[in-house]
Amino acid sequence: xxxxxxxxxxxxxxxxxxxxxxxxxxxxxxxxxxxxxxxxxxxxxxxxxxxxxxxxxxxxxxxxxxxxxxxxxxxxxxxxxxxxxxxxxxxxxxxxxxxxxxxxxxxxxxxxxxxxxxxxxxxxxxxxxxxxxxxxxxxxxxxxxxxxxxxxxxxxxxxxxxxxxxxxxxxxxxxxxxxxxxxxxxxxxxxxxxxxxxxxxxxxxxxxxxxxxxxxxxxxxxxxxxxxxxxxxxxxxxxxxxxxxxxxxxxxxxxxxxxxxxxxxxxxxxxxxxxxxxxxxxxxxxxxxxxxxxxxxxxxxxxxxxxxxxxxxxxxxxxxxxxxxxxxxxxxxxxxxxxxxxxxxxxxxxxxxxxxxxxxxxxxxxxxxxxxxxxxxxxxxxxxxxxxxxxxxxxxxxxxxxxxxxxxxxxxxxxxxxxxxxxxxxxxx
Amino acid sequence: xxxxxxxxxxxxxxxxxxxxxxxxxxxxxxxxxxxxxxxxxxxxxxxxxxxxxxxxxxxxxxxxxxxxxxxxxxxxxxxxxxxxxxxxxxxxxxxxxxxxxxxxxxxxxxxxxxxxxxxxxxxxxxxxxxxxxxxxxxxxxxxxxxxxxxxxxxxxxxxxxxxxxxxxxxxxxxxxxxxxxxxxxxxxxxxxxxxxxxxxxxxxxxxxxxxxxxxxxxxxxxxxxxxxxxxxxxxxxxxxxxxxxxxxxxxxxxxxxxxxxxxxxxxxxxxxxxxxxxxxxxxxxxxxxxxxxxxxxxxxxxxxxxxxxxxxxxxxxxxxxxxxxxxxxxxxxxxxxxxxxxxxxxxxxxxxxxxxxxxxxxxxxxxxxxxxxxxxxxxxxxxxxxxxxxxxxxxxxxxxxxxxxxxxxxxxxxxxxxxxxxxxxxxx
Numbered sequence: 043x044x045x046x047x048x049x050x051x052x053x054x055x056x057x058x059x060x061x062x063x064x065x066x067x068x069x070x071x072x073x074x075x076x077x078x079x080x081x082x083x084x085x086x087x088x089x090x091x092x093x094x095x096x097x098x099x100x101x102x103x104x105x106x107x108x109x110x111x112x113x114x115x116x117x118x119x120x121x122x123x124x125x126x127x128x129x130x131x132x133x134x135x136x137x138x139x140x141x142x143x144x145x146x147x148x149x150x151x152x153x154x155x156x157x158x159x160x161x162x163x164x165x166x167x168x169x170x171x172x173x174x175x176x177x178x179x180x181x182x183x184x185x186x187x188x189x190x191x192x193x194x195x196x197x198x199x200x201x202x203x204x205x206x207x208x209x210x211x212x213x214x215x216x217x218x219x220x221x222x223x224x225x226x227x228x229x230x231x232x233x234x235x236x237x238x239x240x241x242x243x244x245x246x247x248x249x250x251x252x253x254x255x256x257x258x259x260x261x262x263x264x265x266x267x268x269x270x271x272x273x274x275x276x277x278x279x280x281x282x283x284x285x286x287x288x289x290x291x292x293x294x295x296x297x298x299x300x301x302x303x304x305x306x307x308x309x310x311x312x313x314x315x316x317x318x319x320x321x322x323x324x325x326x327x328x329x330x331x332x333x334x335x336x337x338x339x340x341x342x343x344x345x346x347x348x349x350x351x352x353x354x355x356x357x358x359x360x361x362x363x364x365x366x367x368x369x370x371x372x373x374x375x376x377x378x379x380x381x382x383x384x385x386x387x388x389x390x391x392x393x394x395x396x397x398x399x400x401x402x403x404x405x406x407x408x409x410x411x412x413x414x415x416x417x418x419x420x421x422x423x424x425x426x427x428x429x430x431x432x433x434x435x436x437x438x439x440x441x442x443x444x445x446x447x448x449x450x451x452x453x454x455x456x457x458x459x460x461x462x463x464x465x466x467x468x469x470x471x
Numbered sequence: 472x473x474x475x476x477x478x479x480x481x482x483x484x485x486x487x488x489x490x491x492x493x494x495x496x497x498x499x500x501x502x503x504x505x506x507x508x509x510x511x512x513x514x515x516x517x518x519x520x521x522x523x524x525x526x527x528x529x530x531x532x533x534x535x536x537x538x539x540x541x542x543x544x545x546x547x548x549x550x551x552x553x554x555x556x557x558x559x560x561x562x563x564x565x566x567x568x569x570x571x572x573x574x575x576x577x578x579x580x581x582x583x584x585x586x587x588x589x590x591x592x593x594x595x596x597x598x599x600x601x602x603x604x605x606x607x608x609x610x611x612x613x614x615x616x617x618x619x620x621x622x623x624x625x626x627x628x629x630x631x632x633x634x635x636x637x638x639x640x641x642x643x644x645x646x647x648x649x650x651x652x653x654x655x656x657x658x659x660x661x662x663x664x665x666x667x668x669x670x671x672x673x674x675x676x677x678x679x680x681x682x683x684x685x686x687x688x689x690x691x692x693x694x695x696x697x698x699x700x701x702x703x704x705x706x707x708x709x710x711x712x713x714x715x716x717x718x719x720x721x722x723x724x725x726x727x728x729x730x731x732x733x734x735x736x737x738x739x740x741x742x743x744x745x746x747x748x749x750x751x752x753x754x755x756x757x758x759x760x761x762x763x764x765x766x767x768x769x770x771x772x773x774x775x776x777x778x779x780x781x782x783x784x785x786x787x788x789x790x791x792x793x794x795x796x797x798x799x800x801x802x803x804x805x806x807x808x809x810x811x812x813x814x815x816x817x818x819x820x821x822x823x824x825x826x827x828x829x830x831x832x833x834x835x836x837x838x839x840x841x842x843x844x845x846x847x848x849x850x851x852x853x854x855x856x857x858x859x860x861x862x863x864x865x866x867x868x869x870x871x872x873x874x875x876x877x878x879x880x881x882x883x884x885x886x887x888x889x890x891x892x893x894x895x896x897x898x899x
Binding site: 123365 | 835
């Protein structure tokens with residue numbers, strides 16, 4: 043067996059470069075496979091929308107896949123599906139993301155279709171009408187999903203109106219309904235840019251060849267009127283107990299979300315939070331929360347803790363899906379566990395378990411080209427360094443009990459929080 | 472191909488081993504598959520197989536509750552259990568040098584799971600909570616009713632999780648009896664794929680499982696679905712943001728000669744898929760259903776799927792329709808597409824796309840040892856590894872005539888259930 047640390051992607055085997063338009067490129071060769079994964083971010087996302095345009099970044103991303111000036115939607119689908127490959131676009135808070143996956147033999151074709159969709163999109167009126175109608179129906183469905191409504195309402199209470207993270211990515215019916223072709227074209231030309239963007243390619247392709255092909259396909263993409271938006275949104279501040287119940291008719295189960303403002307991806311607290319979050323609601327079958335809420339009390343099938351981290355502060359939250367009659371008891375247990383983790387250091391054993399899992403599971407997460415590509419993209423986008431994966435285990439190992447206690451105390455609070463429940467109304471339950 | 476360099480072996484106690492060495496990454500995956508699922512359940516005991524699977528995470532004398540998950544996760548692994556209509560499976564994927572932990576755990580809980588009465592009670596409400604989470608989705612509620620209408624007699628008529636009425640009444644003894652009956656080496660297949668020496672792995676599995684005594688042969692499933700004779704319609708009304716349509720036709724099992732033509736037919740309707748364990752649907756936007764329903768604006772999404780099973784199961788077609796949409800129109804367009812499959816031979820380009828797409832899906836899926844082991848084990852539950860080895864060739868041999876023949880055989884009204892979840896017109 044190969045010596046594992048040397049096999050990790052790092053400065054010695056990730057090839058970096060830059061296209062003539064400023065797009066940074068990272069390539070990692072993996073000839074053990076027959077496929078190639080391409081993933082990228084270009085600056086320009088939800089943070090560039092006005093509140094009246096909520097959903098515009100998302101609609102623009104969806105429309106990029108709906109036809110280029112060379113090929114309409116049908117022709118694109120015919121071409122890509124003929125080789126069993128795929129490509130697509132997605133909107134993020136700060137970026138447009140794009141990705142493609144194909145057999146190595148079909149990389150040229152796949153890259154070509156992605157590039158023409160990205161560089162010369164058609165934004166056809168007919169497609170826009172269909173896509174908008176579909177998104178509006180998805181928003182109707184969202185209104186009838188307890189889980190979606192719990193998460194959406196949590197977001198809106200955590201980030202005040204006016205904060206760039208307040209609105210859901212997909213927008214609202216009232217805003218999406220009014221988005222027109224000109225809005226998409228302007229947003230695309232003026233807000234999305236290759237400058238400071240990144241592309242990673244992982245798979246059965248040589249780095250030299252990948253660089254040359256990317257330059258040919260994407261090097262000419264330029265949006266001279268757009269400047270990358272580098273503003274970091276402020277960390278939200280909450281005070282007191284914000285408690286909201288959302289009625290979603292006809293449901294059997296209520297969804298609970300309880301949470302706080304979190305951190306940016308580049309924050310030094312990232313590693314202690316990773317460890318603390320694992321102990322609180324992930325390790326084993328859901329950490330301390332899973333042990334009490336699921337294993338001991340039998341209140342829920344899923345009970346968890348999770349955090350997000352972006353250019354600006356994400357959230358740190360715990361949650362569960364429970365029978366409506368068990369909401370009060372479940373929330374009480376959650377708050378007890380929060381009170382416990384901020385008042386006493388975790389045990390040496392819990393700390394060792396969580397760290398051992400986080401470091402030991404790295405090879406499993408790097409098994410596929412898409413898995414490796416996902417890490418490389420995060421490393422490039424947040425400037426985490428080419429040696430991020432190589433140093434990862436040491437950074438986790440350096441986390442001590444006092445670090446875990448410090449971040450728990452710094453971010454979690456049983457007296458100040460946002461609590462959302464969504465499910466059957468009181469008269470239904 | 473997944474079956475290249477595959478070693479197979481059977482222990483004296485009947486346990487079948489499938490072992491494949493791959494050195495692409497320093498990881499390994501171990502799966503233990505049992506031939507038991509909702510197919511083996513009788514009225515009053517629906518959901519018992521899935522609940523037993525849950526109880527296998529609740530400890531043995533040697534490994535008390537929480538010990539299994541802790542061992543695997545400390546070693547950097549991930550694990551889970553799954554129950555489906557024909558099988559139940561447990562797996563762990565680990566850094567290769569720790570894979571013995573998975574062997575130790577599975578050998579222990581094959582025979583020593585405790586089924587502590589206190590744990591049985593706390594898991595009862597967990598399983599009910601899992602079911603209530605499903606009930607929150609209109610698509611689940613529709614599927615449950617359509618499935619029940621699709622079979623008169625065969626146990627495929629109930630969902631794997633079981634009816635809530637049964638989940639409230641099943642006892643500790645019911646669970647334990649089911650466990651003892653089906654969790655035997657002669658009713659199981661162990662699969663290991665990863666960075667180890669295959670011959671050594673066979674010895675290690677033999678050492679871990681070899682002393683477990685053979686069990687009695689589990690009872691065969693007696694129920695055979697009678698020939699379908701009536702088209703049925705099902706309608707649920709409730710709150711929702713859209714209307715949901717689900718059409719089923721009874722379909723042949725994995726080993727039937729009609730199965731491969733139906734997989735290709737499914738790709739023509741909905742895009743290529745890899746191996747469909749639970750009923751794979753494609754994302755084919757160049758495929759017929761998407762063009763006819765979504766590109767036309769009639770529906771906002773659609774899906775077709777065929778599942779590889781032991782007994783005849785279901786070919787399903789679904790669609791999501793906006794609230795003000797034309798429900799009758801969607802239904803008739805789907806039925807017209809099925810008629811077209813009977814009347815016109817499919818084009819060479821559509822056939823080629825289906826084959827190439829399936830080949831690509833296999834290549835993507837094969838990058839992970841977890842997927843490889845899943846496919847090998849799953850194939851041996853519903854057929855055998857020769858079936859898996861011949862899968863891509865089987866698809867490539869399908870002719871336009873075959874597709875017309877199976878369309879004419881299965882897509883007939885007497886073999887059909889049409890189900891709607893109709894969202895109530897109330898705006899909130």
